[in-house]
Amino acid sequence: MEQMTAPFEWTPDARELADLELLLSGAYRPLTGFMSADDAHAVEEHGSMGDGTPWPAPVTLALPGDHPAAPGDRITLRDPEGAPLAVLTVTERAHGLVAGPVEALGTPEHGPFARLRRSPAEIRGELAGRETLAVTMRGPLDDLNEITATAEELEATILLLPLAFGEGGPAVVRAALKARDKLGGDTRVAVVPLAPRDDHAVDLELRERVAEAYGATEHLAGPEPVTLPGPPHRRGLVVFFTGLSGSGKSTVARGLRDALLERGSRTVTYLDGDVVRHLLSAGLGFSREDRDLNIRRIGFVAAEAARHGGLAICAPIAPFASTREEVRAMVEAVGADFLLVHVATPLAECERRDRKGLYAKARAGSIPEFTGISSPYEEPEDADLTVDTTGVSVERAVETVLDPLIQGGWVR
Numbered sequence: 001m002e003q004m005t006a007p008f009e010w011t012p013d014a015r016e017l018a019d020l021e022l023l024l025s026g027a028y029r030p031l032t033g034f035m036s037a038d039d040a041h042a043v044e045e046h047g048s049m050g051d052g053t054p055w056p057a058p059v060t061l062a063l064p065g066d067h068p069a070a071p072g073d074r075i076t077l078r079d080p081e082g083a084p085l086a087v088l089t090v091t092e093r094a095h096g097l098v099a100g101p102v103e104a105l106g107t108p109e110h111g112p113f114a115r116l117r118r119s120p121a122e123i124r125g126e127l128a129g130r131e132t133l134a135v136t137m138r139g140p141l142d143d144l145n146e147i148t149a150t151a152e153e154l155e156a157t158i159l160l161l162p163l164a165f166g167e168g169g170p171a172v173v174r175a176a177l178k179a180r181d182k183l184g185g186d187t188r189v190a191v192v193p194l195a196p197r198d199d200h201a202v203d204l205e206l207r208e209r210v211a212e213a214y215g216a217t218e219h220l221a222g223p224e225p226v227t228l229p230g231p232p233h234r235r236g237l238v239v240f241f242t243g244l245s246g247s248g249k250s251t252v253a254r255g256l257r258d259a260l261l262e263r264g265s266r267t268v269t270y271l272d273g274d275v276v277r278h279l280l281s282a283g284l285g286f287s288r289e290d291r292d293l294n295i296r297r298i299g300f301v302a303a304e305a306a307r308h309g310g311l312a313i314c315a316p317i318a319p320f321a322s323t324r325e326e327v328r329a330m331v332e333a334v335g336a337d338f339l340l341v342h343v344a345t346p347l348a349e350c351e352r353r354d355r356k357g358l359y360a361k362a363r364a365g366s367i368p369e370f371t372g373i374s375s376p377y378e379e380p381e382d383a384d385l386t387v388d389t390t391g392v393s394v395e396r397a398v399e400t401v402l403d404p405l406i407q408g409g410w411v412r
């Protein structure tokens with residue numbers, strides 16, 4: 001497959017990859033590629049593209065301005081693991097979007113329930129023109145009677161289309177398989193990777209179009225899932241300390257870890273700064289790029305620990321606001337909470353402590369790019385907690401962080 005790929009490369013985000021799969025499978029027929037900015041605008045304004053083709057929702061692919069591909073070029077679209085999925089031939093680039101038809105490159109790898117990702121043509125072939133009631137679902141179907149009654153009235157075959165997207169995808173497919181067992185007969189299931197649209201009416205219309213592509217003659221939209229976040233003590237949590245060298249991050253973070261282990265109510269992952277720098281980020285220095293990479297790696301590991309309800313503590317300097325924001329987004333994307341603790345001990349006090357003699361060396365110019373001296377520290381404007389450890393006991397500083405965790409219900 002590799003030899004068919006194009007000279008330019010791009011990895012679309014999760015929503016765009018879901019749209020790509022639907023474009024390639026024919027579920028978005030008559031669309032065969034990503035829309036131009038003009039078409040997307042026309043679709044939003046009056047529900048049809050520039051050439052008059054009716055379509056309910058924009059199907060677009062963003063490409064950063066510094067990407068070199070121009071109209072006429074071909075771009076290999078890859079999944080996040082690097083597998084080539086398709087080639088896009090660029091017809092237009094404007095307003096941060098790239099438009100053009102897509103052609104599949106081999107069969108993509110799918111995770112759970114890969115065998116149920118059946119193409120619209122395959123399902124239509126099986127249905128052979130029979131009346132078909134498609135039910136698109138984003139959560140469990142609590143009333144199967146309505147479906148059975150409608151199917152009987154229409155003398156229709158039932159086709160369940162779990163709209164699997166994101167973390168909750170497999171749960172929706174399991175709900176569909178459970179419903180199929182109860183509905184019996186020749187109820188079919190096909191997994192559709194359709195990402196939800198913000199506008200409910202647009203979302204419903206798009207579901208209907210996709211259901212039609214699978215051969216539906218009638219469409220029912222399953223109920224919206226009720227997603228109540230779990231109680232805080234079961235939710236993942238990342239406590240992220242940031243502050244100058246010597247501000248007390250590690251001391252307070254370790255104190256917090258120990259206090260949590262003593263209470264025993266949560267599993268704790270402590271990402272020790274030295275261990276991170278020696279293993280996970282071995283070889284990285286203190287340039288802006290290296291620090292950003294270090295912080296992203298810490299954020300990635302912390303988010304993985306929090307994904308299934310763990311509590312992770314990390315305490316790097318993390319001097320750049322945008323990188324801290326990225327980590328917050330990574331953690332929130334896995335459904336966990338993120339608490340930024342600014343250890344705001346002033347530079348003068350950190351320098352007075354100078355535990356490792358690094359400030360003296362930095363002042364003497366023998367350590368370049370030292371945070372607070374010759375490299376910036378961007379004070380957080382989004383800290384959830386602020387602790388200045390000047391003239392405060394370690395115990396008191398730890399309580400300042402632990403108490404809000406107890407108050408907020410994260411720790412019992």
Ligand SMILES: Nc1ncnc2c1ncn2[C@@H]1O[C@H](COP(=O)(O)OS(=O)(=O)O)[C@@H](OP(=O)(O)O)[C@H]1O
Pocket residue numbers: 244245246250273277286290291292294295315316317318319356358367368369370371375
């Ligand atoms: N140039 C420079 N600037 C800042 N810090 C330096 C530098 N060189 C070495 N050190 C030592 O590395 C520790 C900070 O590493 P971090 O991984 O927390 O830094 S960063 O978040 O990637 O900016 C930091 O440890 P802490 O004192 O525990 O913060 C320093 O001891």
Ligand SMILES: Nc1ncnc2c1ncn2[C@@H]1O[C@H](COP(=O)(O)OP(=O)(O)O)[C@@H](O)[C@H]1O
Pocket residue numbers: 243244245246247248249250251252315353355389390391392393394395397
């Ligand atoms: N209330 C306090 N909280 C944390 N550290 C304190 C406090 N008071 C004094 N210190 C001292 O400040 C130093 C902080 O060092 P460290 O925790 O390694 O900072 P950082 O990890 O931010 O570089 C330690 O020597 C610690 O004993």
